[in-house]
Amino acid sequence: xxxxxxxxxxxxxxxSVVVDAMIPFxxxxxxNPSSIHRFADGxxxxxxxxxxxxxxxxxxxxxxxxxxxxxGTESDSTAILSxxxxxxxxxxxxxxAVEHPAILNLVDNLEKEGYTIHRMPVDKCGRLNxxxxxxLLSDQVAIVSVMWANNETGTIFPVVEMAEMxxxxxxxxxxxxxxxxxxxxxxxxxxxxxxxxxxGHKLHAPKGIGVLYLRRGTRYRPLLRGGHQERGRRAGTENxxxxxxxxxxxxxxxxxxxxxxxxxxxxRDRLEQGIVEAIPHSFITGDLNNRLPNTTDIAFEYxxxxxxxxxxNKAGIAASSGSACTSGSLEPSHVMRAxxxxxxxxxxxxxxxxxxxxxxxDVDEVLKVMPSIVATLRKLSPYWxxxxxEPVADPEQAFQPSYA
Amino acid sequence: xxxxxxKVKDHFFNxxxxxxVEGANAIGEVGSISCGDALRLTLKVNEDSEVIEDAGFQxxxxxxxxxxxxxxxxxxxxxxxxxxxxxxxxxxxAELDGLPPEKMHCSVMGREALQAAVAxxxxxxxxxxxxxxxxxxxxxxxxxxxxxxxxxANKLRTxxxxxxxxxxxxxxxxxxxxxxxxxxxxxxxxxETFDPSAAPIEKVEAKAEKKPLxxxxxxxxxxxxxxxxxxxxxxxGGDVELVEVIGNTAYVNMTGACSGCQMSSMTIAGIQxxxxxxxxxxxxxxxxxxxxTSELVNIKEVGHA
Numbered sequence: 001x002x003x004x005x006x007x008x009x010x011x012x013x014x015x016s017v018v019v020d021a022m023i024p025f026x027x028x029x030x031x032n033p034s035s036i037h038r039f040a041d042g043x044x045x046x047x048x049x050x051x052x053x054x055x056x057x058x059x060x061x062x063x064x065x066x067x068x069x070x071x072g073t074e075s076d077s078t079a080i081l082s083x084x085x086x087x088x089x090x091x092x093x094x095x096x097a098v099e100h101p102a103i104l105n106l107v108d109n110l111e112k113e114g115y116t117i118h119r120m121p122v123d124k125c126g127r128l129n130x131x132x133x134x135x136l137l138s139d140q141v142a143i144v145s146v147m148w149a150n151n152e153t154g155t156i157f158p159v160v161e162m163a164e165m166x167x168x169x170x171x172x173x174x175x176x177x178x179x180x181x182x183x184x185x186x187x188x189x190x191x192x193x194x195x196x197x198x199x200g201h202k203l204h205a206p207k208g209i210g211v212l213y214l215r216r217g218t219r220y221r222p223l224l225r226g227g228h229q230e231r232g233r234r235a236g237t238e239n240x241x242x243x244x245x246x247x248x249x250x251x252x253x254x255x256x257x258x259x260x261x262x263x264x265x266x267x268r269d270r271l272e273q274g275i276v277e278a279i280p281h282s283f284i285t286g287d288l289n290n291r292l293p294n295t296t297d298i299a300f301e302y303x304x305x306x307x308x309x310x311x312x313n314k315a316g317i318a319a320s321s322g323s324a325c326t327s328g329s330l331e332p333s334h335v336m337r338a339x340x341x342x343x344x345x346x347x348x349x350x351x352x353x354x355x356x357x358x359x360x361x362d363v364d365e366v367l368k369v370m371p372s373i374v375a376t377l378r379k380l381s382p383y384w385x386x387x388x389x390e391p392v393a394d395p396e397q398a399f400q401p402s403y404a
Numbered sequence: 405x406x407x408x409x410x411k412v413k414d415h416f417f418n419x420x421x422x423x424x425v426e427g428a429n430a431i432g433e434v435g436s437i438s439c440g441d442a443l444r445l446t447l448k449v450n451e452d453s454e455v456i457e458d459a460g461f462q463x464x465x466x467x468x469x470x471x472x473x474x475x476x477x478x479x480x481x482x483x484x485x486x487x488x489x490x491x492x493x494x495x496x497x498a499e500l501d502g503l504p505p506e507k508m509h510c511s512v513m514g515r516e517a518l519q520a521a522v523a524x525x526x527x528x529x530x531x532x533x534x535x536x537x538x539x540x541x542x543x544x545x546x547x548x549x550x551x552x553x554x555x556x557a558n559k560l561r562t563x564x565x566x567x568x569x570x571x572x573x574x575x576x577x578x579x580x581x582x583x584x585x586x587x588x589x590x591x592x593x594x595x596e597t598f599d600p601s602a603a604p605i606e607k608v609e610a611k612a613e614k615k616p617l618x619x620x621x622x623x624x625x626x627x628x629x630x631x632x633x634x635x636x637x638x639x640x641g642g643d644v645e646l647v648e649v650i651g652n653t654a655y656v657n658m659t660g661a662c663s664g665c666q667m668s669s670m671t672i673a674g675i676q677x678x679x680x681x682x683x684x685x686x687x688x689x690x691x692x693x694x695x696x697t698s699e700l701v702n703i704k705e706v707g708h709a
Binding site: 302303304305306307310311314323331332343344347379380381382383386399401 | 433434437442461465
């Protein structure tokens with residue numbers, strides 16, 4: 001059975017070069033970087049190097065703008081909570097309806113505490129309306145937080161432009177860039193982005209390491225106070241091995257940036273074109289002209305995503321779904337709902353996300369099994385006419401079960 | 405992903421009785437496309453014997469929804485309609501060697517499809533007033549709607565009350581924040597304020613009546629309590645009657661919209677709670693369909709003696 005991993009937006013394999021770079025920091029170089037003895041010497045230097053590697057990948061002006069955290073979620077929380085703490089008179093937050101739960105659940109909670117949350121809607125292709133955004137910007141807004149690229153569809157938001165607009169209105173701008181960093185080039189020193197979140201495990205570094213980019217001069221309040229680590233902006237003894245690993249992963253991401261945007265993109269394009277050509281009533285979601293090179297999210301109408309994943313898994317293929325049933329909730333993914341994808345399709349969306357470890361033969365394998373998986377499940381579906389092999393006429397009318 | 409049993413996987417990968425039965429004379433359709441689960445059950449029922457001769461399913465849903473549908477058709481083939489109606493969602497889940505708590509609703513959907521199909525065969529209207537909310541307590545699979553209803557119905561004020569009435573929050577306790585949020589919301593609607601340090605509702609013993617009752621008085625009193633639930637149930641198109649009291653078990657008939665719906669078990673829990681408060685003793689309320697027939701025989705024999 002093949003062993004094909006197409007779930008790289010969930011997490012990635014740690015590059016073996018990264019692992020090799022990390023190992024000495026568990027063993028001989030175990031010192032605390034804050035110590036002054038020789039056990040610490042190499043460690044502090046290694047962290048400094050990692051900081052400059054991250055700096056280079058995102059094009060930050062200064063290496064002191066890089067704050068190491070424990071994960072993307074911590075970076076997101078730090079950014080938003082810092083902004084509201086530093087500007088207590090500003091009681092509004094602007095974000096989008098399609099953010100990751102790391103943002104959405106945080107702002108839901110802030111709403112309970114009295115903040116006004118503007119969750120910008122998206123159109124059917126997952127795009128924002130920048131005129132509406134402009135109207136929301138005011139001196140009441142503490143921070144704008146908009147993801148650089150969507151984790152489900154790969155749709156890229158115009159964060160550089162939006163940061164300019166926020167800056168012109170005197171509003172802080174944060175972007176959750178965990179899906180974008182390492183997949184598309186960026187040069188933060190040429191932007192007005194104030195804060196940006198990175199998650200190591202999305203770019204072949206280990207889990208449990210993240211970064212908050214904090215533009216020099218941005219008013220800031222730490223989430224964790226304590227020791228002087230990270231210049232007092234994130235207390236807690238450094239996760240040295242993972243920091244070194246993330247630095248290495250950033251260096252590798254720069255090396256592979258072109259491969260990601262040419263070869264990886266070609267695999268993605270061939271997969272999605274092959275699927276929509278071979279399988280009727282399937283379509284790609286999101287802003288097709290403006291996406292991450294590695295991501296495709298395809299809706300298979302009249303069947304349910306978890307069932308598709310189970311059959312894919314049996315065929316040795318790992319992907320993920322926006323279906324309700326993979327999360328234990330009842331509603332399908334909030335991203336699909338925000339794009340107004342009909343329920344009969346939203347529950348059947350499958351995300352395939354590639355990395356540089358994939359190959360064209362993976363694509364061929366998926367294309368080989370996908371049509372029969374979809375056909376098998378459609379045969380079971382009350383919305384499908386198995387005899388004529390097409391959806392039943394007027395499906396939503398033909399089958400209207402009572403609520404359960 | 406989910407920790408599915410081998411039986412769930414087997415029924416998913418090799419579903420039994422998939423597709424619509426030809427010449428079906430009983431059709432049940434339940435589910436909700438917004439929730440991503442919908443099931444059409446088609447049965448061929450022998451009109452003389454009422455035996456289910458063939459059953460088929462069409463399901464839009466996840467692995468466990470398809471497995472629950474498949475195993476349901478296997479369970480009910482060959483049963484009479486009356487026997488088939490005794491199949492509970494727990495029976496379906498048990499036949500699959502269990503389902504994850506988040507997936508128990510798949511088995512409920514199977515049972516409801518069966519009830520809907522039987523109602524369709526008998527020319528009755530099947531109504532399901534159960535609304536399912538987001539899962540709050542993962543240990544005991546209790547959803548937000550259930551907790552909210554219980555908080556309303558019993559004027560609950562603390563997390564401990566909610567745990568006592570619904571079991572929610574009685575396991576790992578991770579959902580206590582969510583339960584507090586529900587309490588805050590409902591109490592605000594009642595014009596009260598949630599106080600995390602408030603004392604839970606008094607224990608049952610406190611309301612005990614002192615004088616021991618005669619058997620007849622006791623049964624009359626039980627009936628009185630049950631009757632007090634009727635207006636509320638009738639408003640929803642249902643009804644309840646006391647059928648028998650054996651020991652500390654009261655057997656009741658739920659009729660109309662109440663019978664078989666998910667809410668009936670909640671209603672029964674509510675009646676039981678009130679009975680225990682009023683009677684100051686442990687009383688179990690059980691649907692009359694579960695009444696042991698041997699007991700009835702014994703009573704008759706005693707009557708003749």
